[in-house]
Amino acid sequence: MSTPVLTVEHMTMRFGGLVAVDDLSFTAGRRQITSIIGPNGAGKTTVFNCITGFYKPTTGRLTLTHENGDAFLLERLDDFRINHLAKVARTFQNIRLFGGMTVLENLMVAQHNPLMLASGYSLAAVLWPASYRRKEKEAVELARYWLEKTGLIHRADEAAGSLPYGEQRRLEIARAMCTRPVLLCLDEPAAGLNPKESEELNELLVSIRDDEGISILLIEHDMGVVMKISDHIVVLDYGRKIAEGTPEEVRNDPAVIAAYLGVSDEDEVQEVIHEQH
Amino acid sequence: MEYFLQQLINGLTLGSIYGLIAIGYTMVYGIIGMINFAHGDIFMIGAFVSLIVFLIVIGLGVTWIPLVLLIVLLVAMLVTSAYGWTVERLAYRPLRGSFRLAPLITAIGMSIFLQNYVQIAQGARVKSLPPVITGGYTLMEVDGFTVQISNIQIIIMIVTVVLMAIFAYIIARTPLGRAQRATEQDAVMASLLGINVDRTISLTFVIGAALASVAGLMFVLYYGVIDFYIGFIAGIKAFTAAVLGGIGSLPGAMLGGLIIGLIETFWSAYFSIEYKDVAAFSILAIVLIFLPSGLLGKPSVEKV
């Protein structure tokens, strides 16, 4: 197996006296879907925020490795550099689109850095030269590709804020993909989706992994999604890793069942396990 | 050293006045998150009403100064509060929950309106009042240099401290204060819980205006000179004080006011009087760069 795309070593995040993430270590394999699951408040989103640079972990090392061997220490990079240099893209639990801009514009903003370069930091392109027009056309083509893939092409010229919820979720993924990431971090992409949309999301994620060759890090509550598409699962509880492994291993881990599903509710555990088969 | 002490006293006096105005800014900002640009002009109106009522009361033959001041204080608070209430009702309430910049523009419009209204009604000339409260105490005398605290300075500081205590009590202990804090946290939720949000906000403006009118009275007594334009610069200083102290925090506003007053006084005394405003604003910029939420403000955690 090739080198993991992301290696998290002994990461701890404290907010004042609260320890949100406690000495967490795990790896995310290249071209794999790695899921982080755990009850509410387990520190999953905090892990994401540390990986994408919005928080600086108190201690620990986060290494992102590209296929060509370039390595980036994420804890030392600003959030926007993590996307720009290390090529980590993310979505947000509470969707953060540019609501007043159209769907297409959202995807153009995502290609800011290459377009900035192509436009001579925008100042040279005030005269609208052909070289820039060509680059912009390419950017539109990339946007079109992802709009088709996410089934949003008919919405291209509509305000992102006017889309229904499920489409906004997909648009956020399309936007993240337009930054041409190596690692895509998705924070509860299935939240609020109906079963059909959830199924489409599964297909999209699998396609991103298999067809595009992108590694995915996933936070998700919807076990239907997690168990079906994950290659590897990390289980958090109170900021600590309590288990990891393949979906099969995690599903049968008594510690996970106890912590994640709650020991008291035996029926629900059975129900959830049953659902998976 | 003596010079320093004297400037300290002067600075604290000026700072008290700024602090009283700053409370109005900080309360309004705390509750509806807007810069009430017209607040400086409310202060100016308070000063004018104080001056006029003072002249009327004296003209009626009342000579016992404490009584005169009490009457002036009450009338000025009443009339100025009415201005505060009206400004909120006409220029801000219709825009509640609307575009964030809209009330800022109406506030600037109101500020222009009030300035010109007073200018037309009272004339553009500077109004001066001979010193009403004279006398004071000599604190120390060294080598012919005396450190004095005048009676008016004592009154200003005492009034400020007493008012601060009263309002701190109101905010912390009374139903109004609770309603205010609840509205500050979440106006929609507060209204669902039966708090009359509109009235709470109105009362906030009324309280702010009342305190500004006290500051206006102090200003008249201390400086003895006012015109229709004093509200603008005092307003900016007071808002600076509120931001410096940490906007939304009452003790912060007071502390910020004192600091701005001290900076101005000391800068004028030791460096140059012309650049005192530059000094005050520069300190503000520096503090904000290192302490983005002010001295006593709650640091805001960015939610991702």
Add this chain to the structure above:
Amino acid sequence: MSETTRAGAAAPSPVRNPVVEALKEALMAGLLAATLASFILGVKTVDAPGGLQLEYRWHWVLIAFGVVAVGRFLLRLLWWRRDAALPGAAAAIGRSAGQLAQPLGKFAGPALLAAAFLLPFMPFIGRYEMDIAILVLTYVLLGWGLNVVVGYAGLLDLGYVAFYAVGAYAYALLATHFGLGFWTVLPLAGILAAIWGMILGFPVLRLRGDYLAIVTLAFGEIIRVVLLNWQEVTGGPDGISGIPRPTFFGLEFKRFGENTFHQFFGIEFSPMHRLYFLYFIILVLALITYMVTNRLRRLPVGRAWEAMREDEIACRSLGINPTNTKLTAFAIGAFFGGLGGSFFATRQGFISPESFTFIESAIILAIVVLGGLGSQIGVAIAAIVMIGGFEVFRGLEEYRMLLFGLLMVVIMVWRPRGLVSHRMPTIFLGKERKAVSAEMVGEGSG
């Protein structure tokens, strides 16, 4: 007092006589007005030999009471009906006007442009009208410049006048001390202002929301105080006079002297020539501002500005450097402020710190917000309405500013999102060009 009535309305009151209700309200409103008027309108302080004297004018209090009470009574009875509040009605009118404005917007631009080019040749245009037109165009330019900062990037700048001042003093000083011409200094002044924008912006752009507003305001005041007190360079309160006028390819607009415009073209001298010339300078400068800012909006940096206004955190997750993006907005806005300042200096021939007070910043900001944040055509219309209207009411003298302030309040309450509130996307995939409605567009937090 609507507090009391609203509370009353909530309570079950089977019999409610609208006239009695309205009377009650009218009485309350009248009393409030009387309180407001009491010591400001009712008594006037007059300077007299022995100190201040009072002049009682209690009739004004009665008038205030009467006007407000009757007005409230009639409004309540005739127009508001029961619970339809004024803001609601105003908003409804605003909405319908907005729908009207959208198709109008297509033609407004070209129509305004044509009018701008033809204006000087209209028969009714005299010296005074030209002066106003030049002034309006100056504010249009400044509005478009500030629009980049406030409208696109969503950064609240209350000290825009500082850059205007930098541009004006840059030209005045370089021209009077080093004899540099207007056309040489113009770009320099812009660049200088842009550099100032960056120097200011670098430390303060990390601040959020209204903190940025107060620091920019403070910066504007600092610049003014420095101009006022740095006598050796700026001339202090006396300002700088004798600032050279712009030349037409080296030809001067003077009655006498060599190399004058009218001699070269063999036409009779007319003082209007210079006004026409100034008019076309500012028209061209404004159009350049329009084209550059409009183009920038369609470029990556412009999209990043707007994205920053919509959601800064999302921007950062997409690899956009927030500081650089905001700095460019600040610098570009400042650049055009500097151009405007230079033009102002050459037009006036005299500048002093008095021209660069906070009220200027407020007026420019008001133009941008009233026009509709981010809408260039709206900004142009707002500048015409505000500055033109302001001049039309010159006859009212001291009441002019009073009305100006009131107008700002009324327009804003009427249309909080400004005259043109929809947003035009910068790129389309399909053929149809649809605007984004105002409710979707973010307002920025900076």
